[in-house]
Amino acid sequence: MINFLSQFMKEHFDNLTLKPPLFYSWEYGIRFEISIPWVEHEDKSNLQQIEERINSIFNKVFSDGDEMLLITDIHCERNDSFLQKRPTKVYQKYIKDKELRLKLQYRMLPSVFEDYEEIVTHRFVLPCKKSDIRYKPLLTAISYEDFPHPSQILKGFPRNGIDIYFVNVTRKMIYHLYDDRGCDVIASNKEDLRSLYEDLNDWILDYDQEQIDQLFK
Template sequence: LEQAFYRSIRLFEAVFGEEDEILLVTDVHSIKKDIFLQKRPLNVYLKYIKNKEKLYQLSHQLLSSIFDEADDQSVTHRFALSCKKPEIKYVQLLKAICYEDFAHPSSILKNNPQSGYDIYFVNLSKEIIFHLYDDRGCDVLASNKESIKFLYEEYNHWILDYDREEIDLLFK
């Protein structure tokens, strides 16, 4: 876990500058009749956004299942907030994401284990998406490969073996 914390924080800090426009997106995947979010609001924004006034800008969309169009019982609650890096307690948030598969107090959906979630940090300034999925890894995507080539060069030794061939082909 310590290695996951270290690597996710280093990558995040490499991708996001202090003045970059960030869209913090959280998708919560649940079934239609689950009223968990009505009873207890999502704590991602309440716990990890420094200025609570900013929360008035939080947007919410209710989407059909984003995994299976034929599934009419599942829904995705998409929350989004525009912010900058200094406004996010990103170190704590990244650690909470890493802890998700463990019984830890910082778990994001600890009181609603039947729902899944994904958190995306979208760098609107650089057109990069950072998605730490859990302690096992993270994806960094960009609108063009040149904007993340520096990550490939500096953190190449962190690339997972099962992704290496495909990523090497992209950058060589």
């Protein structure tokens, strides 16, 4: 399945390296603002906005029948003990079917980020569908990753980094909630993003609004 991911990225995304920031790495993309700027994360109105936006965007990118890949990249030093202490926690906690978890594939890669020779990327890839994932609590956990919270995925390992990608194999789109501040959605075909652009235009990050408007003119 990891080989399938490589072929998928080669065929539909011109061999794009799967790493943040996706929006600035690919010609067809939208960057959404998720949290309220300059407001405490735990503010009730902020938490409500985060939940509404991360789930609404996700539900517009993924339909129930779409084939998906749930990808988790853990970035850490080569000899880090994280995986021995907490292996594939994302899949144990957020994938409903134990049998499906048996399809999980793993590979250790050189760091996806340049100039970090001492860092490696542990990549996990699982083929699934939307209904297989407890995606609402998973997205919430991602939004809390930079804050003390029981759902923190890398809790106790502050030097490590994590990126979780939801790849829509059917529609050739990728959803990446990079933290509580924002979410990137890219697509192989610009027109597959148009409904997101039109329906959720008010959520687009102001900084990138002009560039995104130009894309859809």
